[in-house]
Amino acid sequence: MRVVIVGGGFAGYHAARKLLRTLGDRAEIVVLNPTDYFLYLPLLPEVASGIVDPRHVAVSIPDTLRGVRLVLGTAESVDFDARTVTYVDPEDRERTLDYDRLILAAGSVNKLLPIPGVAECAHGFRGLPEALYLRDHVTRQIELAAATDDPAERDARCTFVVVGAGYTGTEVAAQGPEFTAALARRHPELAGQPIRWLLLDIAERVLPELDPRLGATADRVLRERGVEVRMKTSVEQADREGVTLTNGDAVPTHTLVWCVGVRPDPLVSDLGLETVRGRLVVTPELNVPGRDDVFACGDAAAVPDLTRPGETTPMTAQHAQRQGKLAGHNVAASLGTGRSRRYRHHDLGFAVDLGSGEGAANPLHVPLAGLPARLVTRGYHLLSLPGNRLRTAADWALEKTGRRQTVQLGLVRSGSVPLDTASPELPRTR
Numbered sequence: 001m002r003v004v005i006v007g008g009g010f011a012g013y014h015a016a017r018k019l020l021r022t023l024g025d026r027a028e029i030v031v032l033n034p035t036d037y038f039l040y041l042p043l044l045p046e047v048a049s050g051i052v053d054p055r056h057v058a059v060s061i062p063d064t065l066r067g068v069r070l071v072l073g074t075a076e077s078v079d080f081d082a083r084t085v086t087y088v089d090p091e092d093r094e095r096t097l098d099y100d101r102l103i104l105a106a107g108s109v110n111k112l113l114p115i116p117g118v119a120e121c122a123h124g125f126r127g128l129p130e131a132l133y134l135r136d137h138v139t140r141q142i143e144l145a146a147a148t149d150d151p152a153e154r155d156a157r158c159t160f161v162v163v164g165a166g167y168t169g170t171e172v173a174a175q176g177p178e179f180t181a182a183l184a185r186r187h188p189e190l191a192g193q194p195i196r197w198l199l200l201d202i203a204e205r206v207l208p209e210l211d212p213r214l215g216a217t218a219d220r221v222l223r224e225r226g227v228e229v230r231m232k233t234s235v236e237q238a239d240r241e242g243v244t245l246t247n248g249d250a251v252p253t254h255t256l257v258w259c260v261g262v263r264p265d266p267l268v269s270d271l272g273l274e275t276v277r278g279r280l281v282v283t284p285e286l287n288v289p290g291r292d293d294v295f296a297c298g299d300a301a302a303v304p305d306l307t308r309p310g311e312t313t314p315m316t317a318q319h320a321q322r323q324g325k326l327a328g329h330n331v332a333a334s335l336g337t338g339r340s341r342r343y344r345h346h347d348l349g350f351a352v353d354l355g356s357g358e359g360a361a362n363p364l365h366v367p368l369a370g371l372p373a374r375l376v377t378r379g380y381h382l383l384s385l386p387g388n389r390l391r392t393a394a395d396w397a398l399e400k401t402g403r404r405q406t407v408q409l410g411l412v413r414s415g416s417v418p419l420d421t422a423s424p425e426l427p428r429t430r
Helices: 010-026 041-048 128-147 151-157 167-184 212-224 317-334 370-384 389-401
Strands: 002-006 028-033 037-039 058-060 069-072 074-079 084-088 094-098 101-104 108-110 159-163 196-201 228-231 235-239 242-245 250-252 255-258 262-264 279-281 291-296 351-355 358-361
Touching: 002 010, 010 028, 010 317, 041 128, 041 167, 041 351, 041 370, 101 317, 128 151, 128 167, 128 255, 151 159, 151 250, 159 167, 159 250, 167 196, 167 212, 167 351, 212 228, 212 351, 212 358, 291 317, 351 370, 358 370, 370 389
Parallel strands: 002 028, 002 101, 028 069, 101 291, 159 196, 159 255, 196 228
Antiparallel strands: 037 058, 074 084, 084 094, 108 262, 235 242, 242 250, 351 358
């Protein structure tokens, strides 16, 4: 008996772990994933700003899920009648996997809007290569600014534009000024040089998904750090020399960070199954209708939200993790172990780390700000990390006692982190 899980993110990883604990060696559990690690996405802004070592947010699947078989590759198609998954391995060879039960947890990719120049000039922020590339890129801009005698070029290289005031964009913009200030202090040529960070969003306020009080806290912290927060504003067009905003302002810059949201992995639209807003239709038990052997969860699935009748659960790590656990439980039930359950989960609150002793959180819907919020946020992350907890805690401790690692690594080139992965009219690249 073989259970194949497509995707090793929050949903897929926790589905595999639940199955491993429930079924043990009574079934072969296979995770098909492009990498050999589970990526803890919420800490990527701290990777990009040089606080957390990138290896510490990448949790080894073979090491932490002993007994689960890892298959490296990217799923391309599924033959539901033949019960096979076709995938391409890291060396571009096409292969197939048979399954008795299938869990589709392919996750999501950058959401790209039809704005001229964004696909070519913006930096996405959905994976470890993108976070590492952004860290290198920002470091390079400060170093190039220090090397030039042209005031206009120096200003442009010292200007950083972040689009999207949700969780990721807000954290990137909040962590950014301290990182660039640390870089600039190492270059006497930049003494007195203004370093600009802009945060843009078409929404009316920062963190529109959260309680207005939390958004107000984040807004205050950003402005205190000198971030230019511009709501009801976005990018109209972009090129290598800068961006034009929707209010007509021209901003010379070499850095455009794209954090406007996500959409389901392109695999979902190729399956020939019913979708809602690009996500697979599933029952409250996470079954694909008409396919008792196929389950879906996480960002790829439109899971009915039983706490809000008529709605589907939002695309958050909190829901993906819990849906993954339930998918594993219900797959085990379909194989004769336990009883199937429906997905019902009330949000426990959200947490945003704003760096430098600041945060915004509402655990159990109790709004917190400042240091208490940051402590709650970091405690939540340590509890949620399935590995590398001590190493991550050590990184946070070293942040206070040492200097940030700010050298360029040069490991990731721009061609390895294309933003156009989210564009349906372009070839799929993952």
